[in-house]
Amino acid sequence: LNALLSATGTTVFTVMSALAVQHGSINLGQGFPDYEGPEDVVKAAADALLDNRNQYPPMTGLPELRQAVADANRRFYGLTIDPATEVVVTSGATEALTACLMAVLNPGDEVVLFEPLYDTYLPVIRMLGAVPKLVRLTPPKWELPRDALAAAFGPKTKAVLLNTPLNPASKVFTAAELAFIADLLQRHDAYAVCDEVYEHLTFDGWKHIPLMTLPGMRGRCMRVGSAGKTFSLTGWKVGYVTCDASLAPNVAKAHQLLTFTTPPNLQRAVAVGLNKDDSYFESLSAELQAKRDRLAAGLEKLGFGVLEARGSYFITADFSPLGFSGDDVAFCRHITEAAKVTAIPVSAFYDNPADAPKHYARFAFCKNDAVLDEALSRLAAWK
Ligand code: PMP
C-alpha cells in the first residue's frame, strides 16, 4: 500500500460531521451552507440535465463556462484572460489545486506554504515527491511573518501555495503582504498556486486581491475558484483554474489524468451563475457578514475570545476563557456530546497538531439564523 496514503487520516471534516450526526448535534464544523444556492442557477442545471447535456464535455470545460470565467476575471479584477487557452474547468477546487501542483512540481522541488492550512495541500505535495516549507501565521492577527517567509525561500523553491481569504483564520492578505510575496516569487523565479475559493466572501469592506493582478505575477499564478463557495452549492464540485497560456496545458493534462471532464450540466449552470449581476455577489457577502456578526456576538457573550474574521465561512474562537481544561480536540468532542454543537479543532489545520495552538475552535456561520441562534442557546445551556 502507498505509505503516504496509509499515513493520512480521515479528514477532520468527515470525522466531525459523523460525530455531529451520531450525537444529534448542530454541525457548525464542516463548512457547508444549510440553505440552497440561487434558484436560477439550480434551475439551469435541472434544465441542462433534461436538455441532453449528459455526455463528455470538452476536456478543459464547456466553452460557455470558460467564457464566463474569463468575463468574471475582467469584471472583478481587470484581468484579461483568453477563455480558449487560459481557463481549465475541474471537478471542484480540490481537483484544481492538485492539478496546479502537478503542473509545476518535480520531485525534490520545495513548496512554501502557510500554516494554518487546508488539509489537502500537504499530502498532495508529498505524494508528488516535493518538499513543503511551512511558514506559520500567528493568532490573533495572523500577520505575514516577513523574515520567516523570506527564509523559507531558497534555491529549490518552485512554488508558493497561498490561500486568501484564508481557511480557517479568515484572514484576507493585504496588498502590501501580496507585494512582499510577489517580490520573493520574482527573485526566486517561482510559481504560485492561489486557492481563492472564498474570493467573493469578504466582509467589512475588505476586498480580495488576486496575487495574479500584481505586477509580474500574470505568468506565475494559477488562480483557483470554486462554484461550491461562490454559489453556496458545495456538493456540486465545479472548480476553475485561471492561468497563463504557458501553464494551462500542464494543468489541463493533470485534469486529463485525474478526472478528464466535469459534469456538463453543472458547468452550464455555473456559467449562468458567474454571469449574474453585481448585486448577487454583493448580497452573498452582505448576508454572510450578518451571519458572522450574529454568531460572533453570541460567542462573545458566552465568554469566547472571538478573533476577527474578514472573509470565508468561519470564525475562530478562543475557548480558554471558558475554563475548559482539555485541548481543542477534546473541546470540540465535548461540546458535540454535551452541548450538541459541533466545531472543528484549529490544530487540525497544522502539519504537526502536537505543537499547534490548542485553544481555538473553528465555527462555520454559513447557516440559517434560527440554526445559529439554537446553537448559541445550546452552548449557553451547556455553559
Ligand atoms: N480550498 C479551501 C481553502 C477550502 O476551504 C475548500 C473547501 N471547500 C476547498 C479548497 C475545496 O473546494 P471544492 O469543494 O470546490 O473542491
Ligand code: GLN
Ligand atoms: N472546505 C470545507 C471546510 O473547511 C470542508 C470541505 C471538506 O469537507 N473537505 O470545512
